[in-house]
Amino acid sequence: MSVIEAERLRKVYGTATAVDEVSFTVAEGESLAIVGESGSGKTTVARMLLGLEMPTSGTISVCGRPRPAGRVSAGERRRRAREIQIVFQDPYSSLDKLQRVGDVVETSLALHFSLTPAERRKKALDLLESVGLAERHATMLPRQLSGGQRQRVAIARALAVEPRVLVLDEAVAALDVSIQAQILNLLADIREQRSISYVFISHDLAVVNQISDTAVVMRHGRVVERGTTRALLREPREEYTKALLAAVPRPGWKPTRRNTQ
């Protein structure tokens, strides 16, 4: 079953077309990457999936239900939030700087589940543990954590809602390569343990290779190539995909010293 069906999505801002005729599906448990250079329209697609932006035309169905445009009730918004959640690139700006880590997760739980304070506390600590954070982290403020730990908090907050789909918008782009690997491993473990699907948005094909089964490549708002991630990386057909691939350093790659004399 598809958890997301996006059909012929278009988004026009004034005279600029940010997204043009983009279609894709995400199966239950699948990890789909949306790849492209800056400005290719990836974030606009993510915002439309979340309902933060309305498509100019085209349709989105989540968990088999079309999402009609227009105002929705608070109850409907909560229901939609349980279907799809997002983790952004910079957790520092998406976390409340004055809210302690445990409270971040508890707030998310309180919005969606009726639990006693003790149950909520316990569930928040379990969630933090599931993303590799300890009980002592629960009383810390975001600024007391490293970038990787903050991203773990953002992931725990999103998982608290038990969403069917998690959209990750450049979620590891701001992290060092070794921390990126840790977060990617965590995301892979989470996907194994829960029935969750990912839409993984990235400009970095090396990262996409580690996390997604399938990928669509976007350029100037359009899908220029799609397929399994493995096939795209092995045999890219489009020059654009080849160029994206050429920008990825590989094992054994050494910087060449340019003769400046």
Ligand SMILES: Nc1ncnc2c1ncn2[C@@H]1O[C@H](COP(=O)(O)OP(=O)(O)OP(=O)(O)O)[C@@H](O)[C@H]1O
């Ligand atoms: N609110 C907006 N108003 C006007 N133009 C916009 C708006 N949002 C995005 N755009 C334009 O739409 C195009 C696609 O932007 P988008 O942010 O979706 O690309 P992206 O691939 O996610 O790039 P980046 O990784 O740099 O965010 C860009 O040309 C951008 O300037």
